Amino acid sequence: LHARYVLNLLHETRKHLKQLPNISYVSTCYSEEVTVCGDLHGQLDDLFLIFYKNGLPSPSKSYVFNGDFVDRGKQSLEILIILFTFLLIYPKEVHLNRGNHEDHMVNLRYGFTKEVMQKYKVHGKKILKMIQNVF
Numbered sequence: 001l002h003a004r005y006v007l008n009l010l011h012e013t014r015k016h017l018k019q020l021p022n023i024s025y026v027s028t029c030y031s032e033e034v035t036v037c038g039d040l041h042g043q044l045d046d047l048f049l050i051f052y053k054n055g056l057p058s059p060s061k062s063y064v065f066n067g068d069f070v071d072r073g074k075q076s077l078e079i080l081i082i083l084f085t086f087l088l089i090y091p092k093e094v095h096l097n098r099g100n101h102e103d104h105m106v107n108l109r110y111g112f113t114k115e116v117m118q119k120y121k122v123h124g125k126k127i128l129k130m131i132q133n134v135f
Contacts, residue, residue, distance in 0.1 A: 042073020067099020
C-alpha cells in the first residue's frame with residue numbers, strides 16, 4: 001500500500017481512537033457471538049485463518065483483538081492495516097486492545113521497526129512515528 005494511504009489510515013485511526021474511552025465495554029446477547037483473538041505477532045496467515053473460520057468482521061460478527069498485533073512475524077504492518085481498516089469500517093463491532101508489543105522500545109527489540117523501515121525506505125520514519133502515536 002502506498003505510504004500516502006498508510007499515513008491517511010493511521011491519521012483516521014488515531015482520530016477515531018482519541019474519541020474512545022480508555023476502557024471498552026463489549027456486551028453480547030444470546031443471539032450474538034464475539035470472537036476474541038490475541039497475539040497475532042505479525043502472523044498474517046493466522047489472521048486469515050481466524051477470518052476463514054469465524055467470518056470477516058461485520059455488523060453481525062464482532063471481534064475483540066487483545067493486542068500484540070506486531071513484532072516477531074514478517075507481516076505486522078499488513079495486520080495493522082487490516083485491523084485499523086476494519087476498526088474504521090465497523091467501529092461498533094471491532095475492538096482493539098493495546099498489548100505490550102504496541103510499544104516503541106519493544107518494537108525496536110523484536111523487529112517491527114526494522115520491518116517498517118524495510119517496506120517504506122523513504123517514508124518509514126514518518127510512518128513509524130505515526131504508528132507509535134496511534135499505539
